[in-house]
Amino acid sequence: MPTHPTAPESLPQYLAEGVPKQDDEDLHALQDWIDDLLEYRQDIAAEDIDASEGESIEAVEESSSGTVVIKKVSCGKDNCKCQSGELHGPYKYVVRRQGNSLNWDYKGPVSE
The missing domain is CATH 1.20.5 (Single alpha-helices involved in coiled-coils or other helix-helix interfaces)
Known part of the structure; x- marks a missing residue:
């Protein structure tokens, strides 16, 4: 039983x-x-993903754990190469909704 x-x-x-x-x-x-x-x-559509200033979205893919976003970012240091456009990364994030906002969970660097 x-x-x-x-x-x-x-x-x-x-x-x-x-x-x-x-x-x-x-x-x-x-x-x-x-x-x-x-x-x-x-399920977060690609058009819902916005790049902040100093960021570049490289890819947006759906997965079973959320939406996977690959992006390059600026570190914000004045004397860094990223200030002239050579951004750091790419880095992997899993994005999910949390209330009315998006929660970005950093997963680490992506090998190109």
């Missing part, structure tokens, strides 16, 4: 107690909404 699944420890108590009380129809609706929310957070 299957055992009742336990909620993740990180889940707030009000959800861990409230979600199992829902009927099957509401659970399926909740699952669909969660899937849509995850897709919204991970």
